[in-house]
Amino acid sequence: MNPDLKKERDGASFDPEKIVNLLYGGPDRVKRKRKLESLALNDPDFQHEDLNFMSREQQYETQLKKSIMVVQKQEKHGIMGPEDSAHYVYNGAFKAMAGPFGLHTSMFLPTLRGQATDEQKDKWLKMAENYAIIGTYAQTEMGHGTFLRGLETTATYDPHTQEFDLHTPTPTGTKWWPGCLGKTSNYCVLMAQLYIHGKSYGPHPFMVQIRSLEDHKPLPGVTVGDIGPKFGYAGNDNGFLRFDHVRIPRDNMLMKYSRVEPDGTYVKPPSSKLAYGTMVQVRSFIVSEAAESLAKAVTIATRYSCVRRQSEMKPGHPEPQVLDYVTQQYKLFPYLAAAYAFMFAARAMVSVYFRSMERITRGDITVLPELHALSSGLKSLSSWVMNAGIEECRMACGGHGYSHASGIPSIYAEHTPAATYEGENTVLMLQTARYLMKSYSQSVQGEKLAGSVAYLAGVQPVPVAGRTRDVLDLQVLIEAYQHRAARLVHEAALQLRKEQQAGKDQPDAWNATSVDLVKAATAHSQYFVVKNFAARLADPAVDSSVRAVLTSLCQLHALHGVVNNSGDFLEDGYMTGTDIRQARRHINALMAKLRPDAVALVDAFDYPDGILNSILGRYDGNVYEHLLEWAKASPLNKTDVHQSYHKYLKPFLQANRAKL
Numbered sequence: 001m002n003p004d005l006k007k008e009r010d011g012a013s014f015d016p017e018k019i020v021n022l023l024y025g026g027p028d029r030v031k032r033k034r035k036l037e038s039l040a041l042n043d044p045d046f047q048h049e050d051l052n053f054m055s056r057e058q059q060y061e062t063q064l065k066k067s068i069m070v071v072q073k074q075e076k077h078g079i080m081g082p083e084d085s086a087h088y089v090y091n092g093a094f095k096a097m098a099g100p101f102g103l104h105t106s107m108f109l110p111t112l113r114g115q116a117t118d119e120q121k122d123k124w125l126k127m128a129e130n131y132a133i134i135g136t137y138a139q140t141e142m143g144h145g146t147f148l149r150g151l152e153t154t155a156t157y158d159p160h161t162q163e164f165d166l167h168t169p170t171p172t173g174t175k176w177w178p179g180c181l182g183k184t185s186n187y188c189v190l191m192a193q194l195y196i197h198g199k200s201y202g203p204h205p206f207m208v209q210i211r212s213l214e215d216h217k218p219l220p221g222v223t224v225g226d227i228g229p230k231f232g233y234a235g236n237d238n239g240f241l242r243f244d245h246v247r248i249p250r251d252n253m254l255m256k257y258s259r260v261e262p263d264g265t266y267v268k269p270p271s272s273k274l275a276y277g278t279m280v281q282v283r284s285f286i287v288s289e290a291a292e293s294l295a296k297a298v299t300i301a302t303r304y305s306c307v308r309r310q311s312e313m314k315p316g317h318p319e320p321q322v323l324d325y326v327t328q329q330y331k332l333f334p335y336l337a338a339a340y341a342f343m344f345a346a347r348a349m350v351s352v353y354f355r356s357m358e359r360i361t362r363g364d365i366t367v368l369p370e371l372h373a374l375s376s377g378l379k380s381l382s383s384w385v386m387n388a389g390i391e392e393c394r395m396a397c398g399g400h401g402y403s404h405a406s407g408i409p410s411i412y413a414e415h416t417p418a419a420t421y422e423g424e425n426t427v428l429m430l431q432t433a434r435y436l437m438k439s440y441s442q443s444v445q446g447e448k449l450a451g452s453v454a455y456l457a458g459v460q461p462v463p464v465a466g467r468t469r470d471v472l473d474l475q476v477l478i479e480a481y482q483h484r485a486a487r488l489v490h491e492a493a494l495q496l497r498k499e500q501q502a503g504k505d506q507p508d509a510w511n512a513t514s515v516d517l518v519k520a521a522t523a524h525s526q527y528f529v530v531k532n533f534a535a536r537l538a539d540p541a542v543d544s545s546v547r548a549v550l551t552s553l554c555q556l557h558a559l560h561g562v563v564n565n566s567g568d569f570l571e572d573g574y575m576t577g578t579d580i581r582q583a584r585r586h587i588n589a590l591m592a593k594l595r596p597d598a599v600a601l602v603d604a605f606d607y608p609d610g611i612l613n614s615i616l617g618r619y620d621g622n623v624y625e626h627l628l629e630w631a632k633a634s635p636l637n638k639t640d641v642h643q644s645y646h647k648y649l650k651p652f653l654q655a656n657r658a659k660l
């Protein structure tokens with residue numbers, strides 16, 4: 001063990017195991033988590049060369065082979081349910097890297113479960129759950145991802161044959177991006193515009209076979225392939241797909257909510273947005289993805305910052321650990337705090353999702369708008385912060401952060417698309433804003449608001465001038481976030497009305513106000529995160545040493561948000577210049593307080609080395625010797641003299657020497 005890391009761990013004010021238990025739901029679940037992770041990490045069948053040293057084709061093949069073994073072994077070991085899979089498959093076997101069955105499990109199966117009738121489930125779900133067929137979720141097209149109502153692929157009902165005719169009428173109607181489509185899937189859930197008797201009914205889901213079950217060749221009328229290399233996601237065959245008048249039977253439309261009768265009569269769903277259900281589910285889970293990815297990057301950068309020594313802080317003194325530079329703490333600690341804040345927000349989001357789904361399954365769709373607004377806002381906020389945080393962690397590791405040996409570039413490349421997929425963040429924030437505007441106007445009309453928007457009914461008043469307040473007090477901070485969110489919602493609503501009063505129609509007024517609307521929706525989501533973090537700490541079951549350190553983190557998270565967005569808090573005089581100055585002082589003091597606990601706090605995320613996959617973030621801190629070992633394994637180092645020397649460099653050098 002590197003002596004610096006040992007010293008850090010010895011000096012911590014709390015036992016990290018207590019936080020591990022808090023994060024993962026108690027000792028039994030932690031035991032299960034570790035067992036499943038280690039089962040996957042130590043399985044010789046899952047070992048392979050570092051993916052960074054492979055071509056894209058090799059990466060796809062490696063991940064495909066592993067995906068198949070994972071499915072077989074899951075059955076053998078009795079690994080079931082989303083929590084087990086997150087440990088064994090997502091983190092353990094795949095180290096959170098994309099694989100070719102990812103969309104089958106994350107979207108194809110959930111869509112069948114959520115959108116198919118019982119008869120349709122009997123027909124396909126068992127086959128899909130047992131991997132007799134592999135599917136994906138084919139929605140986005142080359143021309144449209146965000147605007148679902150703009151999809152061009154058509155499903156035209158023919159009552160004579162009781163079939164749908166699937167067709168891609170234009171180049172931009174080509175399905176583009178669906179994961180696992182290019183080479184792996186033989187089925188897909190296709191989102192296509194439903195047409196009956198020449199009338200459009202909007203996007204609907206259809207179950208479509210695209211490849212032969214005998215030889216995997218595309219079926220007649222189907223053109224399908226891989227979209228080529230991307231920023232990351234090398235192990236995933238994101239694909240394209242076109243149809244040339246492909247016919248499928250009527251009952252291939254997933255008809256749990258809307259139906260087409262044999263004669264072409266359309267039966268409306270209780271809400272047209274129920275067809276978007278899988279997206280809402282995945283958005284709810286992406287908050288966990290964002291929290292985890294940020295936590296991994298922060299773990300790497302924090303441990304490395306204790307091993308790394310650089311410069312002289314005091315002349316003649318030994319070089320300090322770079323984490324002792326307060327500027328380094330200011331880079332990392334706010335993201336450490338954010339990772340915790342989003343871990344707790346993610347748990348809350350998942351439980352809101354399951355509670356809402358219980359009610360929706362019982363036929364109560366009134367919870368849908370709130371679920372959509374909350375999941376859209378939290379997915380966007382968490383993935384934005386994750387993106388900024390991972391990049392900050394990479395830069396905080398100096399030059400070594402840029403190497404794949406740090407593990408950070410892969411984390412970034414694999415998870416940065418969370419800001420785009422499953423709904424582009426700005427677009428989703430505007431969906432949250434739409435709900436906020438509606439709720440606000442209901443409140444103005446005297447309706448009682450409930451759930452996450454209840455606070456919009458009563459804005460905290462601006463305090464009288466000269467009143468001092470303790471900005472370290474979490475209740476004071478929660479009220480400040482609440483006030484800011486309520487004010488920004490109120491002002492966005494006023495601005496929207498002003499734009500309309502100035503002659504703009506609603507869409508133009510909305511567009512003119514959209515920067516304010518995104519700001520208001522972001523503030524609303526941040527308020528939820530801060531309030532939820534503090535509420536988690538109020539649980540009497542939380543150990544006092546843990547509560548002490550997490551309270552500091554929660555204060556840091558909230559204060560950092562105040563200082564970073566100080567204009568919002570100052571603008572109407574709710575906070576004063578003195579408050580902001582105080583907040584900055586408190587941040588410095590909190591960082592000093594957290595410094596001795598930093599390593600224990602990242603250890604408490606409980607990522608074993610196998611999952612972090614980082615030389616810089618190793619638990620034992622033995623960075624330098626392993627860096628060299630890692631570099632030696634690079635394919636370019638297989639021989640001392642690369643064959644290209646003989647082909648290009650040698651004649652070039654010889655010719656130059658001959659000229660002298």
Ligand SMILES: CCCCCCCCCCCCCCCCCC(=O)SCCNC(=O)CCNC(=O)[C@H](O)C(C)(C)COP(=O)(O)OP(=O)(O)OC[C@H]1O[C@@H](n2cnc3c(N)ncnc32)[C@H](O)[C@@H]1OP(=O)(O)O
Pocket residue numbers: 086087090106137139140145146147148149179273274276277279280282285286288289292368369372420421422423424427431434435438
């Ligand atoms: C240990 C832990 C480990 C962690 C593991 C975690 C792992 C998780 C990670 C999984 C990774 C999976 C990889 C995912 C790959 C990506 C897959 C995709 O991108 S797939 C492709 C993803 N693609 C996208 O996401 C596309 C994004 N685009 C869209 O979703 C839509 O086009 C839209 C929402 C933007 C607009 O829709 P449009 O129809 O034009 O609607 P309007 O605007 O006209 O609003 C009308 C009314 O409808 C309302 N409403 C709307 N939606 C919903 C809803 N869902 N519900 C309820 N209501 C909704 C709206 O509020 C409004 O209400 P009101 O005001 O009238 O009352």
Ligand SMILES: Cc1cc2nc3c(=O)[nH]c(=O)nc-3n(C[C@H](O)[C@H](O)[C@H](O)COP(=O)(O)OP(=O)(O)OC[C@H]3O[C@@H](n4cnc5c(N)ncnc54)[C@H](O)[C@@H]3O)c2cc1C
Pocket residue numbers: 103137138139140143144145146147176177178179233238417420421422423424425426427430
């Ligand atoms: C790695 C990855 C995996 C994916 N996997 C799948 C999959 O499995 N299945 C699938 O169907 N799709 C998948 N997608 C596609 C993904 O869902 C879309 O890319 C995403 O929904 C964004 O749509 P877009 O690409 O059309 O972006 P665009 O909408 O074209 O966004 C471009 C810009 O326009 C802005 N913009 C667009 N509309 C508005 C608006 N109304 N108001 C304000 N600004 C706006 C956006 O904010 C953004 O800045 C995947 C994408 C990626 C990157």
